[in-house]
Amino acid sequence: MDAERTEPFITRDANRFAMLLFLLSEAAFFAILIIAYVYFHDAVKAGPDAANSLDPWKSGFYTVFLLASSFTVWRAERCYSRGHNGAFLSWLLATILLGAVFLFGQGREYIFLYRADVTVSRNIFGSAFFTLTGFHGLHVFLGLIALAILFVLALADSSGRQSSAVRTIATYWHFVDWVWVVIFSVVYLWSFF
Numbered sequence: 366m367d368a369e370r371t372e373p374f375i376t377r378d379a380n381r382f383a384m385l386l387f388l389l390s391e392a393a394f395f396a397i398l399i400i401a402y403v404y405f406h407d408a409v410k411a412g413p414d415a416a417n418s419l420d421p422w423k424s425g426f427y428t429v430f431l432l433a434s435s436f437t438v439w440r441a442e443r444c445y446s447r448g449h450n451g452a453f454l455s456w457l458l459a460t461i462l463l464g465a466v467f468l469f470g471q472g473r474e475y476i477f478l479y480r481a482d483v484t485v486s487r488n489i490f491g492s493a494f495f496t497l498t499g500f501h502g503l504h505v506f507l508g509l510i511a512l513a514i515l516f517v518l519a520l521a522d523s524s525g526r527q528s529s530a531v532r533t534i535a536t537y538w539h540f541v542d543w544v545w546v547v548i549f550s551v552v553y554l555w556s557f558f
Contacts, residue, residue, distance in 0.1 A: 380529045381536060388540045391504070395544050398500060399551055402493040406556075413483040414490045415556035420474075424553050427470025428545065431505070434463035435542040438512075442535045445528070450519065453531075457516050460538065464509045471502050494552065501548055504541045511537065 406415075441456035475495075478484075485495045511534045518530075 378529060378532070380533045384533045384536050388537065391540070392544075394500070395497075395547075398493075398497045399547065402497050402551060405489045405493050409488055409490045412488045412490070413478075413481070415494070415552060418478060418481065418483050418490070419494075419553055419556070421553040424470070424474060424549065427467050427474075428549050430463045430470070431467040431542055431545055434460045434467070435539055437463060438535045438538045442531055445531050454516065454519055457512060457519065461509060461512050461516065464505055464512070464538075468502060468505055468509070471498065471505075497548060497552065501541070501545060504544070508534070508538050508541050 437456050437460040441453050441460060444450075444452035444456055478491075483494075484491050486492070515530055515534055
């Protein structure tokens with residue numbers, strides 16, 4: 366019998382288990398922020414709100430890049446598991462670029478909103494919106510750093526010693542992508558339908 370198969374999941378892949386626990390705590394944070402956003406959604410009586418401040422088409426355009434990055438990180442993970450280091454690096458780089466385009470789009474949206482006097486301190490919508498999307502943007506940024514470190518390590522060492530890191534970081538990236546699906550649905554789409 367293979368020794369790896371007889372070990373409990375926690376021992377077999379402690380990094381991934383730790384990441385899953387971390388993501389569970391992060392899911393709780395995001396759930397609280399989303400619930401707060403929904404709770405305060407109707408509290409805005411005047412001034413900026415989602416319907417008169419946000420552009421779901423532009424945000425949807427950049428959302429496509431983030432969702433595509435979930436596909437590319439999956440492809441990178443598959444190529445890595447098959448030992449195709451060149452393809453792994455290409456898919457990983459594509460993931461990094463797609464994530465960076467998403468963050469660029471979020472930055473553009475923040476600049477537009479700031480120029481339209483939609484700020485954290487303007488009203489409850491601004492506070493809830495920037496807290497929720499900013500918290501997510503921070504997670505995307507940290508994920509990009511992790512992906513970039515993984516990319517550099519893979520360039521320097523093709524021995525496969527970072528296999529646990531590949532799975533762990535990919536799991537984190539999928540989480541960040543799918544949290545955005547919920548945020549985009551609640552913040553951008555709910556106000557318009």
